[in-house]
Amino acid sequence: MIRQFSKISQGVRTLKFQQTNPISSWNGLCYHPIQHCEIPHLRFFSHDGPHYSKSDDPNEVPLSDIPVSHIRNFCIIAHVDHGKSTLADRLLEFTGAWSPSEHQGQPGAGKTQQVLDKLQVEQERGITVKAQTASLRYTHNNEEFLLNLIDTPGHVDFSNEVSRSLAVCQGVILLVDANEGVQAQTVANFYLAFTRELAVIPVLNKCDLKAADPEWAAGQLENLFDIDPKTVLKISAKTGMGVDDVLTAIVERIPPPQVDREAPCRALVFDGWFDRFRGFLTMLYVVDGSLKVNDEIYLTLPGELDDKLKKKYIVKGLGLLQPMEEKTDLLNAGQVGFMFCNVRSASEATLGSTVHRCKDAVTPLTAFPPAHPMVYAGLYPIDQSQFQALRIALDKLLINDSGVTMETETSAALGTGFRLGFLGLLHMEVFSQRLAQEFGTETIATAPSVRYKMKIFGEKSIKKYGGDTIVVSNAADMPDGGIIKEMFEPVVNATIITPDSYIGPIVKLCCERRGRESSSPTSIDSKRVMLRYILPLNEVVMDFHDTLKSLSSGYASFDYEEHGYEPTMLSKVDILLNGIPVQELSVIVHDSKVREEGRRLVEKLCEIIPREQFPIAVQSYTRGKIIARGNIKPYRKDVTAKLYGGDVTRRRKLLARQKEGKERLKMVANIGLPRDTFIKLLKK
Numbered sequence: 018m019i020r021q022f023s024k025i026s027q028g029v030r031t032l033k034f035q036q037t038n039p040i041s042s043w044n045g046l047c048y049h050p051i052q053h054c055e056i057p058h059l060r061f062f063s064h065d066g067p068h069y070s071k072s073d074d075p076n077e078v079p080l081s082d083i084p085v086s087h088i089r090n091f092c093i094i095a096h097v098d099h100g101k102s103t104l105a106d107r108l109l110e111f112t113g114a115w116s117p118s119e120h121q122g123q124p125g126a127g128k129t130q131q132v133l134d135k136l137q138v139e140q141e142r143g144i145t146v147k148a149q150t151a152s153l154r155y156t157h158n159n160e161e162f163l164l165n166l167i168d169t170p171g172h173v174d175f176s177n178e179v180s181r182s183l184a185v186c187q188g189v190i191l192l193v194d195a196n197e198g199v200q201a202q203t204v205a206n207f208y209l210a211f212t213r214e215l216a217v218i219p220v221l222n223k224c225d226l227k228a229a230d231p232e233w234a235a236g237q238l239e240n241l242f243d244i245d246p247k248t249v250l251k252i253s254a255k256t257g258m259g260v261d262d263v264l265t266a267i268v269e270r271i272p273p274p275q276v277d278r279e280a281p282c283r284a285l286v287f288d289g290w291f292d293r294f295r296g297f298l299t300m301l302y303v304v305d306g307s308l309k310v311n312d313e314i315y316l317t318l319p320g321e322l323d324d325k326l327k328k329k330y331i332v333k334g335l336g337l338l339q340p341m342e343e344k345t346d347l348l349n350a351g352q353v354g355f356m357f358c359n360v361r362s363a364s365e366a367t368l369g370s371t372v373h374r375c376k377d378a379v380t381p382l383t384a385f386p387p388a389h390p391m392v393y394a395g396l397y398p399i400d401q402s403q404f405q406a407l408r409i410a411l412d413k414l415l416i417n418d419s420g421v422t423m424e425t426e427t428s429a430a431l432g433t434g435f436r437l438g439f440l441g442l443l444h445m446e447v448f449s450q451r452l453a454q455e456f457g458t459e460t461i462a463t464a465p466s467v468r469y470k471m472k473i474f475g476e477k478s479i480k481k482y483g484g485d486t487i488v489v490s491n492a493a494d495m496p497d498g499g500i501i502k503e504m505f506e507p508v509v510n511a512t513i514i515t516p517d518s519y520i521g522p523i524v525k526l527c528c529e530r531r532g533r534e535s536s537s538p539t540s541i542d543s544k545r546v547m548l549r550y551i552l553p554l555n556e557v558v559m560d561f562h563d564t565l566k567s568l569s570s571g572y573a574s575f576d577y578e579e580h581g582y583e584p585t586m587l588s589k590v591d592i593l594l595n596g597i598p599v600q601e602l603s604v605i606v607h608d609s610k611v612r613e614e615g616r617r618l619v620e621k622l623c624e625i626i627p628r629e630q631f632p633i634a635v636q637s638y639t640r641g642k643i644i645a646r647g648n649i650k651p652y653r654k655d656v657t658a659k660l661y662g663g664d665v666t667r668r669r670k671l672l673a674r675q676k677e678g679k680e681r682l683k684m685v686a687n688i689g690l691p692r693d694t695f696i697k698l699l700k701k
């Protein structure tokens with residue numbers, strides 16, 4: 018069945034898509050059960066394997082034939098919820114790559130479809146967590162252009178997606194909500210683009226709203242970033258107002274990529290994902306030459322020069338995301354596309370490696386700096402027999418989430434699992450949710466912690482720990498206080514933007530969280546200020562953002578960057594359940610907060626742990642002294658109480674269902690702990 022999209026605006030081509038499987042997909046987009054949705058791009062396939070949608074216009078110029086001068090590579094960057102994905106939708110729509118009217122009545126269709134937010138977790142949470150690419154055709158002054166668009170996440174926990182995306186772009190659309198004005202991530206993202214010397218197109222969004230004040234927001238851009246108000250575009254991504262001007266500005270203000278099509282092929286791997294049918298796929302930005310199907314290639318990281326030791330791969334397939342997959346036999350310099358070859362694991366296709374032909378000796382492209390995880394947590398299978406399945410699932414997901422680091426660890430109560438490093442708590446929650454949704458893996462996550470450094474003394478101790486500095490991210494590994502000489506904790510440089518009426522409570526919050534001002538407040542306009550604080554990371558990662566939002570009625574915004582380590586004094590608070598120490602529940606806290614935290618942990622555990630048929634005593638202690646105690650009363654839920662008479666099979670069914678519910682708990686010290694205990698415990 019052939020469907021034809023309508024022309025939407027100036028310079029729009031007519032697109033025709035082939036529906037490949039009338040039952041399970043339309044125009045290549047298919048919604049299918051979770052177990053089939055292992056990776057983001059699989060949503061564009063039907064159950065029986067990948068299908069490519071292809072334009073059937075014989076006169077259409079292949080994208081690889083578009084000259085470099087007519088290619089524009091750009092990202093949309095902005096603060097959370099300022100409308101990046103909505104603008105990406107409109108750009109897809111205005112260039113004819115997507116038509117909401119074509120998809121009316123279908124799941125997820127509508128003006129706020131957010132086509133590029135493909136993951137289930139993105140749709141459920143309404144946030145972007147993965148940068149997504151789309152190659153768009155656009156006709157400007159009767160000339161055909163190739164626009165490679167990358168929609169990026171706004172939340173600070175996913176900022177590594179932004180910096181990786183910027184590496185393959187020559188320009189950015191800096192989107193600012195005309196109601197909210199410049200926010201903390203606007204500042205952070207602007208400087209990311211500015212330091213890379215990228216062309217910046219300033220765009221004010223949501224101008225359709227009555228409360229929008231574009232002049233005020235443009236004034237802030239001028240004040241903070243020296244942006245000429247005359248160059249600021251005013252649009253509504255929702256209604257489509259002004260989106261044509263954005264397309265024109267992309268063509269006119271962003272330079273084409275500086276690439277060499279005659280040179281030997283070099284392509285940068287900047288993203289990847291796992292596909293059930295084709296294995297590991299990698300997203301590439303071709304910097305020099307061209308890449309063809311059947312080419313023999315190496316994947317080389319800078320510093321890896323000896324070709325003899327490298328594994329040879331054969332390019333099995335190439336394609337473009339438009340946003341549905343379009344097969345191609347050639348990727349030319351300047352293009353962004355995907356490749357699959359015989360890569361067997363995520364470790365073989367490291368992000369930042371350079372793809373080049375085996376016969377060419379080339380200098381590898383500069384790789385991305387590795388992501389620096391901020392919080393660490395243990396991830397264990399609910400059932401130890403699932404350990405191998407969890408390892409395989411992690412390997413597949415890690416290629417799509419390069420911000421995560423992984424090593425194996427064991428715990429007395431939870432068995433063998435993994436210690437994973439994340440960029441923040443939201444990142445950790447999203448990652449666990451993706452593991453469950455995309456790979457059907459049920460896991461239990463232990464309390465997240467930052468990485469402390471401890472200097473120890475004594476020859477024996479130094480020998481035991483293999484050095485005089487120990488890195489501790491798991492309270493169970495904290496050495497005995499008697500051998501610790503000095504302790505250090507990670508700190509961050511935080512930026513807070515707030516209306517001045519909330520300064521008082523925010524300064525109080527920062528002081529409570531052991532922060533100190535790093536520079537005097539800067540005024541953004543007559544009503545708002547930017548505060549900068551040095552804060553300990555462990556005071557920030559858990560609930561600082563939520564508290565800040567509630568203190569400021571949602572008006573303050575927050576962003577942070579690493580700022581090294583500072584000396585500190587720490588203690589370990591342990592937990593006893595019915596007198597049995599449960600190491601997995603121990604936490605490391607600052608000395609000034611030991612009592613407060615000990616009491617809070619007991620109160621919280623009494624709330625979280627379900628009642629059993631026997632009483633449970635919950636105690637917290639530090640350095641051998643009990644800090645607080647709470648009791649959980651015994652309880653027996655008689656699920657069969659409502660039954661009177663009837664068949665015995667009904668009674669069995671109810672008891673079986675109750676048993677199933679209990680299995681979802683993890684037995685620790687003979688007490689069932691819900692799977693999310695460890696994370697809930699730390700949320701204040």
Ligand SMILES: Nc1nc2c(ncn2[C@@H]2O[C@H](COP(=O)(O)OP(=O)(O)OP(=O)(O)O)[C@@H](O)[C@H]2O)c(=O)[nH]1
Binds near residue numbers: 096129146169
């Ligand atoms: N009125 C109005 N609402 C808009 C406009 N653009 C976006 N929105 C709404 O703003 C909300 C956030 O939009 P998104 O496109 O998800 O924002 P985002 O920046 O991609 O969000 P993250 O990726 O999570 O950072 C949605 O409810 C949109 O419908 C606009 O121009 N006008």
